[in-house]
């Protein structure tokens with residue numbers, strides 16, 4: 001058990017895992033997010049949708065600590081979070097993928113996914129040197145887990161391939177694998193299906209739903225394909241120009257006038 | 270074989286030895302550049318500082334003795350011991366590790382996410398600071414470094430090769446300095462150790478990950494600061510090895526820090542991000558400058574070794590700016 005799963009151990013499925021409270025974030029004059037609030041419940045697939053530039057990626061970057069909002073609070077596992085670094089947040093059980101794939105291009109699929117186990121590696125440099133046995137045992141255990149993920153994602157055939165040489169769709173899958181290797185409590189996916197064909201999207205949707213049901217992982221996903229997103233998510237947040245304009249089940253969002261307007265391009269006041 | 274061929278072979282061999290040393294210095298640059306995107310101007314001074322520290326510790330010199338004596342009116346100079354080389358080397362490694370931690374704590378930590386040029390400027394500052402600090406700590410006089418490495422011509426090689434020349438020709442055997450041979454072997458061992466470490470340990474994997482993509486590394490829970498300390502430690506040890514080799518050869522003095530300048534053309538040839546590039550680049554420059562001096566040098570007045578590497582680098586900058594092994598630079602638009 002690592003820090004993340006310990007922190008979340010008393011949050012039951014359906015209870016609030018993460019709460020975004022009144023977050024505002026700007027870059028110079030650009031307001032990326034304005035007074036956004038919503039929550040993510042344990043075990044759900046929570047989608048964040050909205051037109052380009054709406055602030056979706058910025059929202060994920062706030063959640064995993066790349067961006068620090070000027071105003072507002074993030075509550076995780078019932079605790080208010082303050083000033084944590086991204087790598088510390090990773091250790092609390094939040095893993096992610098990126099809109100523009102951020103794999104370690106020169107490394108093999110296996111090595112990439114192994115880095116995802118960083119939050120489960122305890123032996124440090126010194127103990128590695130003195131106590132080789134423990135370090136080796138840990139490495140073997142992690143390696144076994146990673147092989148399971150490789151099987152799960154059906155990427156056995158590219159285990160040793162440097163990921164920079166893989167086609168785009170497979171890279172996205174490896175990136176998902178690296179995030180899954182952390183056994184995250186909360187998984188953040190930034191457009192995991194962008195640029196994929198229908199078949200690849202179906203595969204990816206299946207993996208995401210399997211992750212939710214098999215591991216009970218909570219998932220926040222940004223996705224543009226409305227068909228897919230309505231299918232796989234339990235609840236959605238809709239952002240437009242950095243503001244929240246809708247929040248609810250797929251059914252509610254479909255009937256939300258503000259959302260319909262935003263997507264049909266009704267001019268803003 | 271005619272003596273000419275044998276001389277040429279000797280020149281190439283000596284070039285390779287020199288090249289290994291250049292590669293060693295370049296390696297220190299590449300390690301830090303890959304991990305943190307910093308061009309560490311202080312790499313050469315680190316080699317000098319490590320060599321001074323080694324000499325100081327080995328001879329039982331009291332650090333900061335000038336300062337202490339000036340302030341307290343004492344007459345401290347020596348602890349009166351002479352440590353075995355291996356102990357002195359290990360203690361120097363400890364000093365370089367402390368140095369790496371201090372650099373991270375006092376400098377790098379405050380410059381996270383700054384422009385590369387600012388980080389570069391910081392390392393220039395660091396270089397000058399260390400130079401002064403080293404002098405203050407150990408004194409600025411030229412020092413003799415002797416960790417018991419063999420020196421002088423390898424007689425075995427001379428005797429072995431003397432019979433290779435054609436009967437009756439004036440040939441006295443191949444001349445290679447034993448110190449150069451040792452340096453080459455040590456450098457090779459160091460490179461192999463480093464590649465095994467980076468390939469087969471989890472810290473090595475984390476190092477490669479950070480070198481590849483900072484943000485992604487952070488997102489999986491790797492602490493950049495920890496990795497930076499580790500990289501600077503490794504670079505410090507590499508600098509020490511380079512410092513010991515060059516110092517044994519030509520004494521520990523300020524000019525030792527200038528070997529870093531020779532690493533620049535090596536990096537331009539090999540690419541700033543490639544470890545094999547640093548090695549091959551070093552070898553090419555080492556062999557290139559020795560061969561050039563041997564064949565063309567006499568026609569144009571000699572001393573070509575001073576500039577050959579830079580001119581070669583200039584050609585590379587014009588025709589292949591990414592170096593031999595560097596990734597092709599394509600600006601994203």
Ligand SMILES: Nc1ncnc2c1ncn2[C@@H]1O[C@H](COP(=O)(O)OP(=O)(O)O)[C@@H](O)[C@H]1O
Nearest residue numbers: 027030031032051052053054055056057058059
């Ligand atoms: N690091 C950054 N620096 C400056 N502006 C940024 C940065 N990240 C995002 N933005 C701006 O914030 C706004 C929202 O961007 P983003 O969150 O990427 O939108 P989305 O993911 O919904 O397309 C855009 O106007 C974008 O230019």
Ligand SMILES: [Mg+2]
Nearest residue numbers: 056057058099
């Ligand atoms: Mg985005």
